[in-house]
Amino acid sequence: MTEVKRPYDVVVIGSGPGGYTAAIRAAQLGGKVAVIEKNQLGGTCTNKGCIPTKALIAGAGLLRKVKRGEDFGIKPTGIEFDFIKLQQHKDSVVERLRRGIGHLFKSYDIDLLPGEGRFIPQDLRGERATVGQASKAGSFMLEVIKEGQRSLIRARRVIIATGSVSASIPEIGFDVEKVISSNEILELTEIPPSLLIIGGGAIGLEFASIFNALGSEVTVVEMLPRIIPAEDVEISELLKKTLVREGIRIRTGARVVPAKERSSPSEVEIIDAQGNAESGPIGSASKILVAVGRQPYLNGMALENVVVRVEDGRIRVDRRMETNIPGIYAVGDVVGAPLLAHVASAEGIVAAENAMGREAMIDYRVIPNCVYTIPEVASVGLTQQEAQQQGYEAVTGRFPFSASGKALLLGEGEGLVKVVADRNTDEILGVHIIGPEATELIGEACIALGLESTLEEFNRISHAHPTLSEAIYHAVQDVRKMATDLPKR
DSSP states (O other), rough: EOOSSEEEEEEEEEEEEHHHHHHHHHTTTTTOOEEEEETTTTTHHHHHHHHHHOOOOOHHHHHHHHHGGGGGGGOSOOOOOHHHHHHHHHHHHHHHHHHHHHHHHHHHTTEEEEEEEHHHHTTTTSSOOHHHHHHHHOOOOEEETTTTTOOOOOEEEEEOOOEEOOOOOOOTOOOOSEEEHHHHHTHHHHHHEEEEOOSSSSSHHHHHHHHHHOOOOOEEESSSSSTTSSSSSSHHHHHHHHHHTTTEEEEEEEEEOOSSSSSSSOEEEEETTTSOOOOOOTSSSSSSESSEEEEETTSSSSSGTTTEEEETTTEETTTTSSOOOOTTEEGGGGGSSSOOHHHHHHHHHHHHHHHTTOOOOOOTOOOOOEEEESEEEEEEEOOOOHHHHHTTTTEEEEEEEGOOOOHTTTTTOOOOEEEEEETTTTTEEOOOOOOEEHHHHHHHHHHHHHHHOOHHHHHHOOOOOOTHHHHHHHHHHHHHTOOOOOOOO
């Protein structure tokens, strides 16, 4: 066992969006930083999540547009699609971004320590540390384990950013071949003729859009009354209608269970809210994707050795992203919802700044939520229902993309922008979008909410024409029924 003599100012466990962002910010502030990573740089987002899925969505969306090219004078005859080539494109993007993180580490003189990070007791005799011992300045000790080799490092501050793993359904489980998670579906070499997706959240619906566009027969089953249940009810219902029209079969208020009469363990059936099974088992689906969310990954770190508090399967932190042990921070999926890469990055910056002696606090009020379906969904702030529940006199404005010149010339006239505001103060409380480039458009709404913009202030900002962003402008105007591109009401 070897030991690094000089203690690091900050050691980060995990190199996903929260981890690598925290490491870079700590280095920018003058810290000597190390990152422990047992898998590949970039974490789930870069390797098995955000990036690879969006690469597939880009290909699926392009194929969909080409097939509809006749509206633009393009005759889509003799189209050939190579799924392996799309997978290679996905892999090349992932590899490029992974290398990019490595280059960033080198530029900031951040040490990358391959292996699994584990807290060890302060006295090295295998005894559990007390809270007082664990928080002693500069006394955190970790071991990095790789292929049976162990090395010791010391850290003045530690940031835990170990992310999450796919949640499973115990009675169904995973069998690698047929019942798979979002990890395995990214590595398919053939498009499945049929795909059953358990879960109507962002992950499940994004894969539904991908494989529907690529030709699979797709069924989505969601246990709750509606898909993407965290989104505004109106947006959720509109997305369901659109996906169904595209050929995706959606069952809400239902669940998937092992079939009573089955020839293999992976045969399942759909049970509705009344407990009735739909006609016949649907175990004949080529693949079954379990997309029922993710759960924090806490394995292997020996958190009990430093008495870090874990509740409900996640690490508890305050708004400084600090745990109950001074000097140990946690960020990203490991601290619980919202499980979003950009949230992890924001938390990583807060944790790093605090670890380096500054004062920073996380603000979850202006966090965009994006669903990369076809069409896209994006939102920030309060839904109409949340605003009413919180005591606001909520008023709304809407602008359909069918009235947007830019959307129509793109052939993407479906969807709308919905704005929620407070009648008494005119403050914009939330913006909700379904339609073309929604995940790009939401950035403007984030700035508006972050600056606590009022309707009047927003309405005085000119928007270029023709652009999709005009839809937000007109939706804000419509709150007062003053949108110049909508009929009088």
